[in-house]
Amino acid sequence: MESSEPKDRSSGKATTKAPTREPLEPMPEVEDAFEEIEVDAPRVGIIMGSKNDKPKLQPAGEALHDAGIRYEVRVMSAHRDPEKVREYCHAARMRGLKVLIAGAGMSAALPGVAAAHTDLPVIGVPIMGKALGGLDALLSSVQMPPGVPVACVAIDGAKNAGILAARIINA
Numbered sequence: 001m002e003s004s005e006p007k008d009r010s011s012g013k014a015t016t017k018a019p020t021r022e023p024l025e026p027m028p029e030v031e032d033a034f035e036e037i038e039v040d041a042p043r044v045g046i047i048m049g050s051k052n053d054k055p056k057l058q059p060a061g062e063a064l065h066d067a068g069i070r071y072e073v074r075v076m077s078a079h080r081d082p083e084k085v086r087e088y089c090h091a092a093r094m095r096g097l098k099v100l101i102a103g104a105g106m107s108a109a110l111p112g113v114a115a116a117h118t119d120l121p122v123i124g125v126p127i128m129g130k131a132l133g134g135l136d137a138l139l140s141s142v143q144m145p146p147g148v149p150v151a152c153v154a155i156d157g158a159k160n161a162g163i164l165a166a167r168i169i170n171a
């Protein structure tokens, strides 16, 4: 019995006809929604190891605000919430973030761990703790192994982290 499928003349094999598509209708509501996402999406993620670091990271947010760059703030410790840090950093680029600022005190693993989980630029802010004058956090942030870069600012240097993030975005 003859198949009713259309056949390629040269090979005799059955061919599949491409379905005819209706021209796409304009969808203003959907386009508006995308526009809004694009406009409102933060460009910089400021993350920190403890809610107690917030006052020290605030100048980064102020510098970004002055530069007209949207940012978000999240608390996540590389030691206390390693899964949260991993998930956040993995999703960062997809969510539209361009730079991460990571501040932590003591044995500050956060900047390095963030840089291990994203290829976005990471700026580390070592926070001065009660002991060692912040040298512990500075060395933990700055002494990164080759292949996992962290741009580290001064101890408690959050303002420069914000300015640097703005410069990276506007480069």
Ligand code: AIR
Binding pocket: 048, 049, 050, 051, 052, 053, 077, 078, 079, 080, 103, 104, 105, 106, 107, 108, 109, 127, 129
């Ligand atoms: N920290 C939190 N998890 C890992 C580290 N290194 C840091 C915080 C904070 C300090 O430890 O970034 O600067 C003390 O945290 P807390 O919550 O006890 O005040």
